[in-house]
Amino acid sequence: MSDIANSLNTLQEQEQAESDKPPSYHPRLARTLRVAVIANVKGETELPIDAPADAGAEFDKRETIQAIQTAIESEGHTTLFLSGDANLPYTLRETSPDLCFNIAEGLGGDGREAQVPALLEMMRIPYTASRVLTSAVALDKTMTKRIWHEVGLPTAAFQEFITGNEPLNQNLYFPMFVKPAREGTGMGMDNGSIIYNEEELRLRVAWVINTYHQPALVEEYLPGREFTVAVMGRADAALYSRRPELYQADGFHRFPVLEVDNSISITPGVYGHHAKTLHAGENGYPGFTCPANTDPALAEYLCNLAIQGHNAIGAVDISRVDIRMDADGQPRLIEINTLPGLTPDFSDLCVIANAEGLSYTDLILEILYLGASRYNLVERTRQHELQPIRIQTAIPQFASA
Ligand SMILES: Nc1ncnc2c1ncn2[C@@H]1O[C@H](COP(=O)(O)OP(=O)(O)OP(=O)(O)O)[C@@H](O)[C@H]1O
Numbered sequence: 001m002s003d004i005a006n007s008l009n010t011l012q013e014q015e016q017a018e019s020d021k022p023p024s025y026h027p028r029l030a031r032t033l034r035v036a037v038i039a040n041v042k043g044e045t046e047l048p049i050d051a052p053a054d055a056g057a058e059f060d061k062r063e064t065i066q067a068i069q070t071a072i073e074s075e076g077h078t079t080l081f082l083s084g085d086a087n088l089p090y091t092l093r094e095t096s097p098d099l100c101f102n103i104a105e106g107l108g109g110d111g112r113e114a115q116v117p118a119l120l121e122m123m124r125i126p127y128t129a130s131r132v133l134t135s136a137v138a139l140d141k142t143m144t145k146r147i148w149h150e151v152g153l154p155t156a157a158f159q160e161f162i163t164g165n166e167p168l169n170q171n172l173y174f175p176m177f178v179k180p181a182r183e184g185t186g187m188g189m190d191n192g193s194i195i196y197n198e199e200e201l202r203l204r205v206a207w208v209i210n211t212y213h214q215p216a217l218v219e220e221y222l223p224g225r226e227f228t229v230a231v232m233g234r235a236d237a238a239l240y241s242r243r244p245e246l247y248q249a250d251g252f253h254r255f256p257v258l259e260v261d262n263s264i265s266i267t268p269g270v271y272g273h274h275a276k277t278l279h280a281g282e283n284g285y286p287g288f289t290c291p292a293n294t295d296p297a298l299a300e301y302l303c304n305l306a307i308q309g310h311n312a313i314g315a316v317d318i319s320r321v322d323i324r325m326d327a328d329g330q331p332r333l334i335e336i337n338t339l340p341g342l343t344p345d346f347s348d349l350c351v352i353a354n355a356e357g358l359s360y361t362d363l364i365l366e367i368l369y370l371g372a373s374r375y376n377l378v379e380r381t382r383q384h385e386l387q388p389i390r391i392q393t394a395i396p397q398f399a400s401a
């Protein structure tokens with residue numbers, strides 16, 4: 001019997017055993033919690049002397065942390081902010097939160113987004129969103145692509161350069177795209193990332209390795225439309241949700257797909273670092289359409305691809321997956337963000353939630369409940385039953401887009 005069938009049986013047995021109790025149709029946190037929001041704050045975190053010019057771009061503003069705290073407090077919980085730095089073991093000991101809402105990027109090293117989850121696991125403190133291994137893999141775009149490739153998910157052909165002197169794989173075709181393997185927020189990416197010959201490639205790869213002190217990832221350039229797809233849930237999400245109607249039978253909520261129009265971007269063709277710092281109305285701000293103007297079958301396929309990409313690396317509860325169409329109009333996974341930005345009205349995930357009328361408070365509380373439920377901190381609803389996962393696996397062909 002499959003694991004899912006097993007867990008279905010166990011739940012049904014539990015349901016029966018509990019049938020003499022009054023039904024609880026509205027899951028809620030089992031008690032009022034003390035929640036620590038853990039983050040790295042822009043401008044308040046010391047960066048290494050040799051850090052690149054765009055270092056720290058992923059860190060959060062105080063206003064974002066405050067917005068998350070306000071959303072959590074709206075349910076009567078108390079909150080505090082803890083900085084995701086080397087003092088964290090001590091501040092956690094002093095404050096003993098019941099649960100951490102983790103958005104910390106971490107500081108340095110090859111798996112920095114995994115640092116806070118690893119510490120919390122060691123201290124046995126519950127926390128939201130993905131765990132240690134997934135956080136490290138998701139930060140590393142090469143590792144993520146290796147896993148996606150292994151499980152048969154479509155991603156652009158690629159090669160990683162560690163020294164920069166490796167022979168170029170002759171099965172890769174120009175134009176190519178060069179980026180740091182372990183950065184986010186478009187760091188190290190602009191029009192110069194698009195490469196037309198080996199001479200340019202060697203220069204750009206050397207620049208990435210020397211500037212970002214990490215491997216350079218070289219991929220075939222994907223010239224087509226760009227989408228970003230938010231993923232929320234897991235097989236049993238509806239049982240612990242304040243908004244169970246959001247989740248489909250496989251336990252995932254399909255957010256509307258967001259399309260990014262890079263033709264008007266400050267870095268045309270690339271949603272790079274500069275474009276990611278601009279606000280609506282500013283010159284060079286890319287176009288955003290949500291829901292994307294696509295064939296519904298394509299939108300559904302993109303959502304399912306994103307869910308498969310999320311599951312393949314063991315992500316839980318929330319992520320955002322970037323996808324682009326290749327020269328033949330077929331979608332290819334670019335990368336996954338297991339700590340998607342949560343700046344109200346600005347971060348892609350918040351724009352997507354707004355577009356479907358999901359309030360910021362509801363978004364934050366869904367992430368909180370999904371995390372808390374993994375530590376038995378949420379009273380379960382009996383309204384929805386677990387369903388076996390049904391995700392389309394065959395890859396349909398889409399007309400060139
Ligand atoms: N292989 C590729 N072909 C074409 N464009 C690409 C490719 N890889 C990345 N890009 C462009 O560069 C942008 C940033 O790349 P990517 O998503 O890998 O970086 P990131 O900094 O991790 O992004 P995020 O801010 O979402 O964390 C993409 O949104 C896309 O516009």
Ligand SMILES: [Mg+2]
Nearest residue numbers: 185186322335
């Ligand atoms: Mg991206």
